[in-house]
Amino acid sequence: MTLLVLNGGSSTLKYALYEEGLQAGRRGKLEHDGTAADFRRCLSGLLAELGSPRIRAVGHRVVHGGADYSAPILLDANHIEALRRLTPLAPLHQPHNLAGIDAVTQLLPGVPQVACFDTAFHHDQPALAQWLGLTRELHESGMRRYGFHGISFEYIAAQLPAHLGAKADGRVIVAHLGSGASLCALHRRRSIATTMGFSTLDGLLMATRCGNLDPGAVLHLMQERGMDAATIADLLYQRSGLLGVSGISGDMRTLLASETPEAREAVDLFCYRVLREIGSLAAALGGVDALVFTGGIGEHAQPIRERIGAGLGWLGPDLTVLALATDEESLIAQQTARLCP
Numbered sequence: 001m002t003l004l005v006l007n008g009g010s011s012t013l014k015y016a017l018y019e020e021g022l023q024a025g026r027r028g029k030l031e032h033d034g035t036a037a038d039f040r041r042c043l044s045g046l047l048a049e050l051g052s053p054r055i056r057a058v059g060h061r062v063v064h065g066g067a068d069y070s071a072p073i074l075l076d077a078n079h080i081e082a083l084r085r086l087t088p089l090a091p092l093h094q095p096h097n098l099a100g101i102d103a104v105t106q107l108l109p110g111v112p113q114v115a116c117f118d119t120a121f122h123h124d125q126p127a128l129a130q131w132l133g134l135t136r137e138l139h140e141s142g143m144r145r146y147g148f149h150g151i152s153f154e155y156i157a158a159q160l161p162a163h164l165g166a167k168a169d170g171r172v173i174v175a176h177l178g179s180g181a182s183l184c185a186l187h188r189r190r191s192i193a194t195t196m197g198f199s200t201l202d203g204l205l206m207a208t209r210c211g212n213l214d215p216g217a218v219l220h221l222m223q224e225r226g227m228d229a230a231t232i233a234d235l236l237y238q239r240s241g242l243l244g245v246s247g248i249s250g251d252m253r254t255l256l257a258s259e260t261p262e263a264r265e266a267v268d269l270f271c272y273r274v275l276r277e278i279g280s281l282a283a284a285l286g287g288v289d290a291l292v293f294t295g296g297i298g299e300h301a302q303p304i305r306e307r308i309g310a311g312l313g314w315l316g317p318d319l320t321v322l323a324l325a326t327d328e329e330s331l332i333a334q335q336t337a338r339l340c341p
Helices: 036-050 077-084 094-107 136-140 150-169 215-223 229-238 241-246 252-257 261-285 295-300 302-310 328-339
Strands: 002-008 012-019 023-031 055-062 113-117 171-177 181-187 190-194 290-294 320-323
Touching: 002 036, 002 094, 002 328, 012 036, 012 328, 023 036, 036 094, 055 094, 055 328, 077 094, 094 113, 113 150, 113 328, 150 171, 150 181, 150 190, 150 290, 150 320, 150 328, 171 261, 171 295, 181 261, 190 261, 215 229, 241 252, 241 261, 252 261, 252 302, 261 302, 290 295, 295 302, 302 320
Parallel strands: 002 055, 055 113, 171 290, 290 320
Antiparallel strands: 002 012, 012 023, 171 181, 181 190
């Protein structure tokens, strides 16, 4: 019997199978057009191909767990409805996560499902790191900094002792750089602060997302440019970031291969924003002992690592810099196995 792990993104569906003893088996990635209907089509085809009788449990990456979910859970109807109510907090991802859960419920009735949350790793951050600076009433109603990419950060945190020795429990910044990107400050391998906040728009420049943005700019778009909420959401989530700045692509590989000034400027801005945010997290930690790159760009784009590293001389000669592959699916499999023995 097999564990199936589903990691649904805004345009891809990654999957992995784990046999008894959590031995990694087949894994892959399917492309979809961004709609929940096409996501379900991809998943239905995958389940039909895999052969449902083999699957004893399914683990899902769920981007948003809100204020209530601080650890993986065995899903039931009440939990699924609670996660559905969180969709406005992660409109780019939560619908696909829920579509995967719904499809498994329909196609594999009775098979237990586990939700593992990107927000959970940050749940116990210091209270000050979770405030947005809005009213206390809004904070208590759930408008706070949640942080994301927590499954990746948790996986990397578990690998640090093997690569950093005594520094593993020191002051470490992990840079998850991919189409979505964020940094996390770790101390004793626990999240102290992170660059994403209330939504997955915050922090670093990303493939198509703007990152940190003056809220006055959003008011200007509404009041002076006449944009409604849907148009602004499309701009900030789908048409900004590397794609918006370059006018060419949101794919870092394409931009690094391009000789146009627009591509160079987009890459320059990406690296500049990473360096600024490293400075912010260094202040939160009181220094940095190690910087760890991960994610598609962090693992594979050596020119980006080199440019960022060249700007960190002020952190001193003892800073350790390395790149580690993340494996969100492996961590989800472990957490699913614990809840579905």
